[in-house]
Amino acid sequence: MTSAEKILWSAPSASRPVTADVRVPGSKSATNRALLLAALADGPSTITGGLRARDSVLMIDGLRELGVDIQAGAGHDAPEWTVTPPEQLRGGDTGGVARVDVGLAGTVMRFLPPVAALADGPVYFDGDPYARSRPMGTLIQALRDLGVRIDDGDRATFPFLVEGTGTVPGGLVELDATASSQFISALLLAGSRYERGVEVRHVGGPIPSQPHIAMTVEFVRAAGGTVDDSEPGRWVVAPSVLNGRTWAIEPDLSNAAPFLAAALVTGGTVTVADWPAATTQAGDALRHLLREMGARVELTPAGLTVSGGAGVHGLEADLRDVGELTPALTAIAALADAPSRFTGIGHLRGHETDRLAALAREINALGGDVTEEPDGLLIRPQALHGGVFATYADHRMATAGAILGLVVPGVRVEDIATTGKTLPDFPAMWAAMLAADDHDPSAASARVAG
Numbered sequence: 362m363t364s365a366e367k368i369l370w371s372a373p374s375a376s377r378p379v380t381a382d383v384r385v386p387g388s389k390s391a392t393n394r395a396l397l398l399a400a401l402a403d404g405p406s407t408i409t410g411g412l413r414a415r416d417s418v419l420m421i422d423g424l425r426e427l428g429v430d431i432q433a434g435a436g437h438d439a440p441e442w443t444v445t446p447p448e449q450l451r452g453g454d455t456g457g458v459a460r461v462d463v464g465l466a467g468t469v470m471r472f473l474p475p476v477a478a479l480a481d482g483p484v485y486f487d488g489d490p491y492a493r494s495r496p497m498g499t500l501i502q503a504l505r506d507l508g509v510r511i512d513d514g515d516r517a518t519f520p521f522l523v524e525g526t527g528t529v530p531g532g533l534v535e536l537d538a539t540a541s542s543q544f545i546s547a548l549l550l551a552g553s554r555y556e557r558g559v560e561v562r563h564v565g566g567p568i569p570s571q572p573h574i575a576m577t578v579e580f581v582r583a584a585g586g587t588v589d590d591s592e593p594g595r596w597v598v599a600p601s602v603l604n605g606r607t608w609a610i611e612p613d614l615s616n617a618a619p620f621l622a623a624a625l626v627t628g629g630t631v632t633v634a635d636w637p638a639a640t641t642q643a644g645d646a647l648r649h650l651l652r653e654m655g656a657r658v659e660l661t662p663a664g665l666t667v668s669g670g671a672g673v674h675g676l677e678a679d680l681r682d683v684g685e686l687t688p689a690l691t692a693i694a695a696l697a698d699a700p701s702r703f704t705g706i707g708h709l710r711g712h713e714t715d716r717l718a719a720l721a722r723e724i725n726a727l728g729g730d731v732t733e734e735p736d737g738l739l740i741r742p743q744a745l746h747g748g749v750f751a752t753y754a755d756h757r758m759a760t761a762g763a764i765l766g767l768v769v770p771g772v773r774v775e776d777i778a779t780t781g782k783t784l785p786d787f788p789a790m791w792a793a794m795l796a797a798d799d800h801d802p803s804a805a806s807a808r809v810a811g
């Protein structure tokens with residue numbers, strides 16, 4: 362165990378209903394798609410409001426390694442980048458290799474190898490130790506089927522070498538995306554630049570995280586690409602030039618979950634600013650999911666306002682489309698007045714950690730009753746007590762622990778810094794949200810900068 366993992370963060374409890382206005386940083390999924398499409402475009406792009414956190418820094422560093430020029434503009438609170446693609450994506454030159462660290466970022470480990478295949482030399486990929494446990498074999502095989510040479514030493518995981526030759530034949534590929542929607546997104550994002558484009562056919566059970574595929578299609582079209590998604594389970598991207606453009610990134614609605622959960626579980630009111638009226642982000646489902654769990658939910662030009670006070674209810678829901686919301690919803694469910702059952706989320710075993718096992722283990726260690734099911738979780742609320750909440754390098758485990766800590770005294774979250782995967786300074790944001798009512802009980806709100 363490293364020293365970071367041993368550090369325990371005492372999750373603050375809420376001394377009264379949380380009342381705050383919160384601004385969350387840009388969407389991880391949107392930021393990394395915009396960076397990648399900008400790198401494949403025929404001219405410079407500008408990205409405003411993007412996320413600056415570990416996952417996007419890994420994407421930026423990986424693209425720079427491939428020869429993409431990325432210049433940071435404005436300050437930390439409002440990241441802005443100018444992205445200038447090279448004439449030719451760069452691999453290692455004679456005797457050398459380009460090196461990409463994917464960390465534990467699904468969007469980097471799945472989205473960059475199809476881009477590296479367009480580089481003019483070898484590109485070596487590796488990541489955090491746990492990256493080797495996340496599903497990769499399907500994507501490696503799909504790239505081979507599209508004409509890319511990959512040396513993975515028959516491991517079907519990291520480390521591996523993409524032997525870029527400057528061009529990718531492309532064409533038809535069949536794959537099973539039941540383990541991750543990111544296999545499909547990865548090929549659609551790069552496919553415009555393949556000689557024959559790409560036709561992806563899914564063969565297998567239901568695909569998870571479909572809103573993320575819809576986001577990919579939306580982004581490729583916004584860059585000037587052509588995507589035919591008229592037939593379920595089949596996507597055709599025509600070969601085409603992608604355009605440089607300005608990308609304005611929406612706030613990360615999935616990262617809004619713990620803050621909105623704070624309103625529900627403490628009977629307070631939290632507004633998340635700049636909530637889009639229409640979006641492909643999976644987190645938008647919080648509007649109906651939190652309502653079903655007992656919140657009052659209102660979308661106004663000021664943002665999304667969630668209020669608690671009428672109890673926290675159990676919920677039966679298929680979360681296949683919105684799996685990344687599971688840790689926050691499970692924390693809420695553990696505090697509810699009736700059991701909850703979440704289904705359609707077997708693929709969460711391949712996320713940052715096995716999230717079904719981790720949630721059950723850690724909530725049960727606090728006195729809870731969470732049972733793992735083959736494709737989900739059964740949560741029977743119990744009176745919880747304090748204790749250590751382990752996080753397994755999973756940012757959403759850490760924020761789930763923070764939600765529980767609001768109403769369960771003595772929760773100590775291991776390695777809170779792991780939230781830095783997608784949130785630049787979660788402990789400060791959380792403290793500011795709580796200080797909003799601690800310091801000025803009469804104030805209707807206080808602003809929390811993201």
Ligand SMILES: O=C(O)C1=C[C@@H](OP(=O)(O)O)[C@@H](O)[C@H](O)C1
Nearest residue numbers: 390541542543569570573684685
């Ligand atoms: O494409 C994306 O940006 C994502 C897709 C989803 O992955 P899975 O389909 O593997 O669940 C989601 O859970 C992840 O947080 C981000």
Ligand SMILES: C=C(OP(=O)(O)O)C(=O)O
Nearest residue numbers: 465466467468685712713
């Ligand atoms: C599954 C997630 O991330 P990744 O992009 O690493 O797959 C997540 O953020 O919940």
